[in-house]
Amino acid sequence: MGRFIFSKEYKFIHCGYTDAFPERAVEKLGLDEVKLNSEIAKRAVLRSDRSNSRLYMQVYESAKRHLARQEYGAAATLFQFFLKQYPGDTCAQNSRGFCLIPDSPSEAGDIIQDALKRGLTNRCLGYYNLCCCLILQHDYDSALRTAEKYWLEFRNNDDICEALIWEIQDGECTLCDSKNVQLSLVDLCVSISEKIDDKARLHSWISRKNVFIENEKCDIDTESKC
Structure with missing residues (x-):
């Protein structure tokens, strides 16, 4: 503003x-x-965001190859070089933090949090990444509170998007292409709630997932009638 x-x-x-x-x-x-x-x-x-630029996409694709080989530091360094040319690019900053999540979740969390404060456009992806950082540090309560903050304060004004994310299972990170990061965040919170046996939060996130599924069915029905 x-x-x-x-x-x-x-x-x-x-x-x-x-x-x-x-x-x-x-x-x-x-x-x-x-x-x-x-x-x-x-x-x-x-406040610039060059995530659609040719240079950014070249960096992104190269970083993906490093991540697939578990070369997390090398992937993050690519975005660090990009940020030297375009300081303050919040998308690149979030991507740099994303690369560091498996090896350095605390450092990654600080980088992603700063990107959100600077106005990261894709808030859901930023908050999803923050939750991953907290889970890897075994701070499950903070991860759920972080997701809740996004859901209550920003979700209605955020676009549904596709993105490369980390799926976390037993402390291991696996790259995954999410078709809907908001739904991936819901699934993540369902998993955390089950893990810590928080029945109230589990019920809340399952209810949100059901609403999501119903809305998607309505959208499909609407499109089929057009």
Whole structure:
């Protein structure tokens, strides 16, 4: 939101543009133009997301090959080099953390958490990755609370997406292509709740999964009638 506000302040200072506001309702403040321009430029760079760029996809595919060989540090280093060219790219930052999850879940969690704070677009993937970090550190309660936070605060405003994720079984990480990261998060929470025998949370997450399945059936029925 802040980026759009600053851009309108810039237009007002340089062009007198007031958008939908009448001129009498806008009060000109003594803003430092140099600082304003610097802040706009900084935010444009730091909030950039080049996940669809050719370079990013090359890095991504190379990292996948390293991950398949369990070369987690090498995979993470590729994204680290990318981030030196495009500092603050939250998608690349999340991907770097993702690569480190099997070997260094604590470090990975810090990197992913920072990407979320900086405005990671795909919040569900970020929160799923955070949960994986916490599970590998045997902090199951925090993993469930993290998932709950996403579900209650961000889920309704988040797009359903496909992504490469880690599936965790008995402390082992396996690469998996998820067709729906939100549903993968639900399955993960069902598994954790069963593991720690938390019946209340298990009931809650199973109910959410059932709603998900019903919604998908409705979508399929709707498409078949079209």
